[in-house]
Amino acid sequence: xxxxxxxxxxRIHILLAILGFLVVIVIARSFVARLFTDPLTQLAHPSSKAxxxxxQVWEQARTLLQxxxxxxxxxxxTWNLAGQIHSRFGRASDAKACWKRCLAIDPxxxxxxxxxxxLATEAGDFKLAAEYYRQACKVDPNSAVYPTLLAEVLMxxxxxxxxxxxxxxxxxxxxxxxxxxxxxAQVLSQLREDGSAIFHAxxxxxxxxxxxxxxxxxxxxxxxxxxxxxxxxARKKFLELKxxxxxxxxxxxxxxxxxxxxxxxxxxxxxxAARIFAAYxxxxxxxxxxxxxxxxxxxxxxxxxxxxxxxxxxxxxKEALRLLEAIAEQFRDEPATLIAVAELARQxxxxxxxxxxxxxxxxIRPREPAGYAFLAGLSLQDPTxxxxxxxxxxxxxxxxxxxxxxxxxxxxxCAKKSGDDTTAKAALQEAExxxxxxxxxxRLLKEWWKD
Numbered sequence: 001x002x003x004x005x006x007x008x009x010x011r012i013h014i015l016l017a018i019l020g021f022l023v024v025i026v027i028a029r030s031f032v033a034r035l036f037t038d039p040l041t042q043l044a045h046p047s048s049k050a051x052x053x054x055x056q057v058w059e060q061a062r063t064l065l066q067x068x069x070x071x072x073x074x075x076x077x078t079w080n081l082a083g084q085i086h087s088r089f090g091r092a093s094d095a096k097a098c099w100k101r102c103l104a105i106d107p108x109x110x111x112x113x114x115x116x117x118x119l120a121t122e123a124g125d126f127k128l129a130a131e132y133y134r135q136a137c138k139v140d141p142n143s144a145v146y147p148t149l150l151a152e153v154l155m156x157x158x159x160x161x162x163x164x165x166x167x168x169x170x171x172x173x174x175x176x177x178x179x180x181x182x183x184x185a186q187v188l189s190q191l192r193e194d195g196s197a198i199f200h201a202x203x204x205x206x207x208x209x210x211x212x213x214x215x216x217x218x219x220x221x222x223x224x225x226x227x228x229x230x231x232x233x234a235r236k237k238f239l240e241l242k243x244x245x246x247x248x249x250x251x252x253x254x255x256x257x258x259x260x261x262x263x264x265x266x267x268x269x270x271x272x273a274a275r276i277f278a279a280y281x282x283x284x285x286x287x288x289x290x291x292x293x294x295x296x297x298x299x300x301x302x303x304x305x306x307x308x309x310x311x312x313x314x315x316x317x318k319e320a321l322r323l324l325e326a327i328a329e330q331f332r333d334e335p336a337t338l339i340a341v342a343e344l345a346r347q348x349x350x351x352x353x354x355x356x357x358x359x360x361x362x363x364i365r366p367r368e369p370a371g372y373a374f375l376a377g378l379s380l381q382d383p384t385x386x387x388x389x390x391x392x393x394x395x396x397x398x399x400x401x402x403x404x405x406x407x408x409x410x411x412x413x414c415a416k417k418s419g420d421d422t423t424a425k426a427a428l429q430e431a432e433x434x435x436x437x438x439x440x441x442x443r444l445l446k447e448w449w450k451d
Contacts, residue, residue, distance in 0.1 A: 267296030301337030405435035
């Protein structure tokens, strides 16, 4: 059973660990309600719809829609992608119909609730958005994303106490969730619980100094406590960040082209369609779609990673490995691409490449958990005592940076492999405390206490 547990957690802990620093990056750029969306859900500007070039791009997108919906009409991923395409091209009602069809096919397809919640939020219907996000929380109770989105719309609807309850419960399980903590600081400040608001805001500032709203919370709450000098410093930082955000926004407005944005969205749609065809083993169709994506998203590593995977699946292992090496070099400063490369290398048994890429991830993001968690997971596949100890050190570092259940379970696995049963049991107890609904933790603890 322990072996199955190791394999299960090793597969999921990497993505869960990387979530922490991705949230930090995004929260610094936009308000909480936008944290977990992607470019396909940003509605097209009405004026761009009349542009002939925009219409041409839309026709290509429509052709892709027909292709995937005809090929896989009973797959919720098909209608999820269709909804994203419609939404990006300003067709909100069609997008809504697509995401409702996702849920008709599979009522536990959590992304459907997420996307419908986003549309309701955009329309200003916060009560409806809250219902969708509540459903998402029920379907995926281990997510830190959906409680944060739920709390954000509750706050906008004036339901501050419920928002507080949702966020505090979320942080009990995900203490590293920066977005949830930043939003809780805002809620507590509005409730005039200034001491708690300051505490949570300062916790966020320890992780990132680029979240303007947190400094506003500090300025207001510190001022109310009579700590005027500290409040002035926080207000100064808030104004500096707001000025920077406004300058960046103006620059983007000047530089951004609606047509180019539409082309990028089409490219992302081709990538999504390629994934669906690849999942059904239709590799030729997937490769053709990726070729279209690469022309439109030449600076994006994702189609290249998927291309390498397809080559490997088709038996072209040498070409796939050469491409993977090239991707690791070309996107050596892109964390999301690097973690995808490292995971493929691990799956293919290319341990040295995986280790090298994981080390690079730590180099460029030393205060983020993903690289440490990946190397810790990788050490579980190495029988040597040296790697076992190094893996335990990495796991402890990951748990320090992101003290969630998955990382403590990783510490437990690495400690067990190193022969440190005391640390292993203590770490697994902490994982169970953070995620009491996880039956695997409880069952494994009973087995370990018997040993």
